[in-house]
Amino acid sequence: MQNLALAMRNAFPSLADDALVPTLRLSDCPNWDSMTAVNLVMEIESICGVQMSDYEPKDTTTLADVAQKILALGGKP
Amino acid sequence: MQSQSPSVQRHTSAPAYILATGHAVPNRVVANADLTQFPAAMLPMIAVKTGIRERRHADAETATSDLAIAAARRCLERAGISASALGGIVVGSCCADKIIPPTAAIVHDALKAPTSAFAFDLAAVCSSALYALTAAIGMLPIAKGPLLVIGADTTTKLMNPKDFSSYPYFGDGAGAVLIGGAAHADKAWARACVDETILGCDGSGQHVIEIPAGGTREPSTTCTDPKRLYFRMEGKKVLEFAIDKGAMMIEALTAMAGGRERVHAAVLHQANINIIYGIADRSGLSRERFPVNLDRYGNTGAAGVFIALDELARGGPVPAGQSVLLAVFGGGLAWAGCRFIAPHDACPRADASASPVADPTTTQGA
Numbered sequence: 001m002q003n004l005a006l007a008m009r010n011a012f013p014s015l016a017d018d019a020l021v022p023t024l025r026l027s028d029c030p031n032w033d034s035m036t037a038v039n040l041v042m043e044i045e046s047i048c049g050v051q052m053s054d055y056e057p058k059d060t061t062t063l064a065d066v067a068q069k070i071l072a073l074g075g076k077p
Numbered sequence: 078m079q080s081q082s083p084s085v086q087r088h089t090s091a092p093a094y095i096l097a098t099g100h101a102v103p104n105r106v107v108a109n110a111d112l113t114q115f116p117a118a119m120l121p122m123i124a125v126k127t128g129i130r131e132r133r134h135a136d137a138e139t140a141t142s143d144l145a146i147a148a149a150r151r152c153l154e155r156a157g158i159s160a161s162a163l164g165g166i167v168v169g170s171c172c173a174d175k176i177i178p179p180t181a182a183i184v185h186d187a188l189k190a191p192t193s194a195f196a197f198d199l200a201a202v203c204s205s206a207l208y209a210l211t212a213a214i215g216m217l218p219i220a221k222g223p224l225l226v227i228g229a230d231t232t233t234k235l236m237n238p239k240d241f242s243s244y245p246y247f248g249d250g251a252g253a254v255l256i257g258g259a260a261h262a263d264k265a266w267a268r269a270c271v272d273e274t275i276l277g278c279d280g281s282g283q284h285v286i287e288i289p290a291g292g293t294r295e296p297s298t299t300c301t302d303p304k305r306l307y308f309r310m311e312g313k314k315v316l317e318f319a320i321d322k323g324a325m326m327i328e329a330l331t332a333m334a335g336g337r338e339r340v341h342a343a344v345l346h347q348a349n350i351n352i353i354y355g356i357a358d359r360s361g362l363s364r365e366r367f368p369v370n371l372d373r374y375g376n377t378g379a380a381g382v383f384i385a386l387d388e389l390a391r392g393g394p395v396p397a398g399q400s401v402l403l404a405v406f407g408g409g410l411a412w413a414g415c416r417f418i419a420p421h422d423a424c425p426r427a428d429a430s431a432s433p434v435a436d437p438t439t440t441q442g443a
Contacts, residue, residue: 035242053116
């Protein structure tokens with residue numbers, strides 16, 4: 001999940017590296033809210049090569065969920 | 078973050094008088110729909126989350142001082158006072174034209190203020206304008222004339238255009254207030270009740286709103302991550318802090334005014350409509366008493382409270398004995414509040430409101 005990890009770091013600069021585990025819930029990311037969620041989606045689109053502007057990750061969404069979504073869209077998480 | 082009570086200063090110095098106000102914003106209107114760098118489906122979220130429908134962006138050639146100078150000129154013209162009579166200029170801003178000199182010196186030069194007039198900047202992020210006003214009020218006794226206090230920011234120049242959590246919030250602008258001592262009392266459209274101010278800062282929240290690099294800790298010349306040169310903020314923490322401190326200040330200032338029925342208006346930092354409504358609802362004052370311009374200008378940083386004050390002043394007289402409360406909050410995390418009182422059926426001088434000041438910048442005012 002190197003691409004997704006990079007997208008996460010860009011969207012949440014103060015996120016600790018050891019926090020990047022598949023079970024991480026997005027709501028546990030520092031500064032997570034509906035506005036930073038848009039930043040995350042934009043970062044994923046840029047880094048993972050997918051179009052997912054309609055995707056709205058929820059508070060309960062985990063990193064593994066996001067990775068699955070990227071794979072389903074043909075991208076590389 | 079610490080939760081200590083803020084300091085409430087009760088000055089013993091003579092009161093200051095508000096002689097005039099003015100403001101300037103860039104001509105370039107940027108509507109939410111114009112923010113095409115973001116997914117179109119997400120753009121409606123901006124108005125819902127912030128109340129902002131459009132903002133003004135300074136163009137590449139326009140710096141903070143250009144807006145400050147335009148606001149200052151309008152203010153001086155409305156007061157009928159020449160810049161040659163000024164005793165000092167204080168610019169509250171975190172978006173200086175240059176690291177050195179202070180923006181106030183650039184304004185001083187453009188206005189051709191006398192060398193006896195001091196000029197300095199004061200930086201307290203979005204609280205800068207009221208910190209500057211408080212400082213100026215305290216310095217009135219040593220000033221050689223009226224003092225020009227300006228809140229001005231071009232924050233959009235310091236922002237990441239692709240950061241959806243901050244970029245849509247902000248706009249550029251400047252507001253100015255001219256204050257004088259007792260000698261100018263007869264010209265005042267409102268008396269400033271300057272013996273009651275609230276100032277505070279919780280430095281433990283210093284990282285909540287920041288531009289991490291570009292200063293002496295991490296100079297731009299050594300910064301390897303360009304994103305660290307951009308403004309960033311933690312929205313949820315800011316929201317909670319702002320409503321908490323804003324409501325605290327309005328409650329304290331309302332008590333100083335003698336009760337809600339003696340509050341004509343409460344002019345807040347124009348950051349987010351949900352913050353303004355949150356403070357209004359907690360204060361017990363009706364939302365109608367909280368002027369709003371963020372829908373048109375966005376968060377103009379230090380300028381917002383003075384722009385809103387100027388618009389309030391243009392809107393009609395403040396009834397005798399009624400108070401106008403001002404409260405701001407922002408990075409630091411700092412906050413500031415103060416109270417103005419209308420000593421009579423005061424009304425802004427109307428001579429200049431209908432004729433825009435001729436100005437070489439690309440700015441416009443109300």
